[in-house]
Each structure stands twice: as C-alpha cells, then as structure tokens.
Amino acid sequence: xxxxxxxxxxxxxxxxxxxxxxxxxxxxxxxxxxxxxxxxxxxxxxxxxxxxxxxxxxxxxxxxxxxxxxxxxxxxxxxxxxxxxxxxxxxxxxxxxxxxxxxxxxxxxxxxxxxxxxxxxxxxxxxxxxxxxxxxxxxxxxxxxxxxxxxxxxxxxxxxxxxxxxxxxxxxxxxxxxxxxxxxxxxxxxxxxxxxxxxxxxxxxxxxxxxxxxxxxxxxxxxxxxxxxxxxxxxxxxxxxxxxxxxxxxxxxxxxxxxxxxxxxxxxxxxxxxxxxxxxxxxxxxxxxxxxxxxxxxxxxxxxxxxxxxxxx
Numbered sequence: 001x002x003x004x005x006x007x008x009x010x011x012x013x014x015x016x017x018x019x020x021x022x023x024x025x026x027x028x029x030x031x032x033x034x035x036x037x038x039x040x041x042x043x044x045x046x047x048x049x050x051x052x053x054x055x056x057x058x059x060x061x062x063x064x065x066x067x068x069x070x071x072x073x074x075x076x077x078x079x080x081x082x083x084x085x086x087x088x089x090x091x092x093x094x095x096x097x098x099x100x101x102x103x104x105x106x107x108x109x110x111x112x113x114x115x116x117x118x119x120x121x122x123x124x125x126x127x128x129x130x131x132x133x134x135x136x137x138x139x140x141x142x143x144x145x146x147x148x149x150x151x152x153x154x155x156x157x158x159x160x161x162x163x164x165x166x167x168x169x170x171x172x173x174x175x176x177x178x179x180x181x182x183x184x185x186x187x188x189x190x191x192x193x194x195x196x197x198x199x200x201x202x203x204x205x206x207x208x209x210x211x212x213x214x215x216x217x218x219x220x221x222x223x224x225x226x227x228x229x230x231x232x233x234x235x236x237x238x239x240x241x242x243x244x245x246x247x248x249x250x251x252x253x254x255x256x257x258x259x260x261x262x263x264x265x266x267x268x269x270x271x272x273x274x275x276x277x278x279x280x281x282x283x284x285x286x287x288x289x290x291x292x293x294x295x296x297x298x299x300x301x302x303x304x305x306x307x308x309x310x311x312x313x
Contacts, residue, residue, distance in 0.1 A: 008051035008064065016065070020056065027052040028240040036295045037194065037243040049241065107192070107292035111170040111300045124306040132172070133165050135309060138187065139176035148203070153187050155251055156201045160190065163284045168192050168291050170298045174308045181234035184227070189308055190287065191301060195294035197287055198235065199247045200226040206252045206259040211277045216250070216262070225250075229274045239304060243294060246275035249283040257281040 009016050012026040030048045034040040054060045117127045129135075138153035157175060165171050171192040179186055188199040202225060207218055215222040225248045232246040252259035257280040264277075278286055291297060 006047075008054050011047050011051040012055065014055075018055075023052065023055050027056075028237070031240040035194070035241065035243070042295065045241075107168045107170070107297035109169070109298045112296075112298055113300045113302055114296075115302060124302055125309065129309070130300055130302055130305060133169075134161060134173045134175070136175040136177075139185065152201050152203050152251060155255075156188060156199060156249055159249075159257075159280055159284060160188065160199070160287075164190065164287050164291075167288055168297065170300050171291055172300065172305055172308075174305075177308065178311050179231045179234070180238055181231045184231070186231060190291065191305060191308065192291040193294045193296040193299040193301060194242050195291050195297075196235065196239065196242045196244045196304070197247055197290060198228060198232055198244065199249060199283070199287075200228050201249045201251055202226065203251045203253060204260055206254060206256065208261045208263060209250070210263050213273070216277065218260075225275075225277060232274050238307075242301075242304065245290060247283055247287065248275055248277050250277065250279050252279070257284070 009018070012018075012023065012030055014022055014026045018026070027048065031045065031052075032038060034045040034048045036042045036045060054064050111131075113127075113130060117123060117130075123130075134157070138150045138157070153175070157173070160173050165173060171190055174189045174191070175187070177186040177189055178184075186198050187201060190197045190199065202223075204216070204218075204223065209216045209218045209223075211217075215224050217223075228246040228248060232244050236242070236244040250260060250262060260279060262277060262279055262282070276282075276286060
C-alpha cells in the first residue's frame with residue numbers, strides 16, 4: 001500500500017478507535033517528522049495535516065469512517081492544489097508556493113488565505129480581520145516601570161511595522177499576548193505562513209556587549225535577557241505544524257538601529273539557538289530572512305492567526 005493510498009488512521013498511526021487526545025498526540029508527533037522546515041517531505045506533511053483535520057472533526061470523521069468501512073475512501077493528494085517548494089531548515093534560499101501553470105509565489109507576493117474565504121463555510125475570523133497586518137497594542141500591566149516598557153514595546157512595533165511587514169504582505173503582527181507557558185507575557189508575535197517569531201525587547205545603553213548564551217556582559221556588568229526560551233518551547237508544542245523561534249531585540253536609548261553592538265562571545269559560528277539576541281538592525285534583517293525563507297511565506301494561516309488572536313487560552 002502506497003503512502004498516498006494509506007488511510008488517515010494509518011498516516012497518523014492510530015487505531016480506528018483512537019480518542020481525540022490520542023489523535024492530537026499522534027498528529028504532533030507526525031507533523032514534527034513530516035514538516036518541510038524540519039527536514040521532512042512536503043507531500044507527507046499535507047497528508048498528515050489532511051488526516052488530522054478529518055479525524056479531529058467529529059462530523060467529518062463519521063463521514064470518513066462510513067466511506068472507509070465501505071472501501072470507497074481515497075486519500076490521494078490532488079495535483080490541483082498548492083505545493084510547498086521548501087528548502088531545508090536553516091537554508092537561506094527563499095521558499096515558495098508553486099501552483100501549476102503559474103509562476104512561483106514568494107514572500108513579497110499578495111497574501112493567500114488558507115483555508116480560503118470562498119463563502120461556503122463560516123470563517124474562523126472575518127476576512128476584514130484576517131487582512132489586518134497589525135493586531136493589538138502593548139498591554140498596560142503592572143505598576144512599576146509600565147510607561148518605560150510600553151514605550152520600548154512601541155518602538156519595536158514601529159520597527160516591525162515599518163521595516164518587516166511591508167516586505168512580507170502575508171505577515172501578521174500580534175501584540176500583547178499572554179504566554180501559554182506561565183503567567184508572563186509575549187510582547188509581540190509575527191506569523192507568516194508556517195513560521196512564527198516571538199519577540200521581546202529590552203533597552204540598554206550603547207556600547208559593545210558580549211552574549212555568552214546566558215547573559216549579556218558589558219564593562220563587568222551582566223544583564224540577563226527576558227526568559228523567552230520556555231515560551232518558545234510551549235508554543236512549539238501548541239503549534240507543531242509551525243517553526244517557532246524567539247527573538248530578543250536590544251534597543252539603544254539613542255535610537256540607532258546598529259547600537260548596541262552585540263558580540264556572540266564564544267558562540268559557535270552558525271549555532272542554532274532557541275532565542276536570538278540582536279540589536280534592532282539585526283532583528284529586522286534576521287526576521288525578514290527567517291519569515292521569507294519558510295514554506296509558503298505568502299500564506300496567511302487563518303486557523304493559527306485565529307488562535308493567536310484569542311490569546312490561545
């Protein structure tokens with residue numbers, strides 16, 4: 001039996017009596033293995049996603065089970081749909097969406113909404129909301145230092161809005177999320193296609209800082225950045241179909257995008273880190289590269305966007 005003719009249950013490797021929880025666990029495992037960003041196969045990832053979307057919906061699962069029992073079900077992927085043309089994880093090549101008979105779509109092309117707004121189903125969120133590139137504002141929380149934090153976050157919003165979003169029309173910026181890992185907050189989240197970047201910020205005096213993987217060191221002073229890694233891991237668990245990364249942008253009081261200078265002290269060249277520590281110029285350059293090089297970068301992933309807008313709880 002070929003992969004394309006396998007049943008949804010075989011694709012997820014669950015029994016036909018599998019519970020909703022068992023299906024979710026199996027999907028997360030299968031999605032990680034099949035996702036193009038993690039070295040998997042794009043066609044296999046589409047089959048995994050289709051299997052999950054069918055089996056997790058009670059009505060669709062009942063209809064599928066009837067066809068499956070009668071031996072009339074077909075799971076073969078259609079050649080009429082979009083195809084991921086994704087590079088390996090970490091590649092600098094720009095991934096695209098390829099449609100038969102058309103040119104390749106890149107991050108700079110008009111957004112494609114998945115699932116499409118075709119009028120047949122009740123949408124998860126209105127099209128007018130899905131079209132917005134910026135959602136929410138920095139939240140006022142706590143008492144001490146709240147004003148300084150909001151100003152710092154607004155500077156990051158301006159950077160993302162002016163220098164990242166125009167280059168990637170499908171990118172969506174969500175501000176002021178609550179972390180699913182604990183009671184902390186995520187300052188900003190940028191979603192584009194199947195990639196999600198979580199961004200926090202800090203304000204430090206200009207100068208040269210050495211990043212050793214745990215602290216920023218400057219003139220004998222050590223500064224610990226926001227604890228973002230555990231949030232990245234939690235978001236990766238919630239969204240196994242995405243490639244989730246964290247970014248801490250270090251802003252300077254003078255507004256120079258190239259200050260402060262951050263030397264990745266004793267960090268191996270090309271090392272993959274859960275959270276990138278960068279100045280403003282580094283964040284703009286790195287985020288654009290990260291989002292644009294993902295599979296289907298001109299896609300607005302409507303289900304993920306809807307969950308982010310709901311705060312995910």
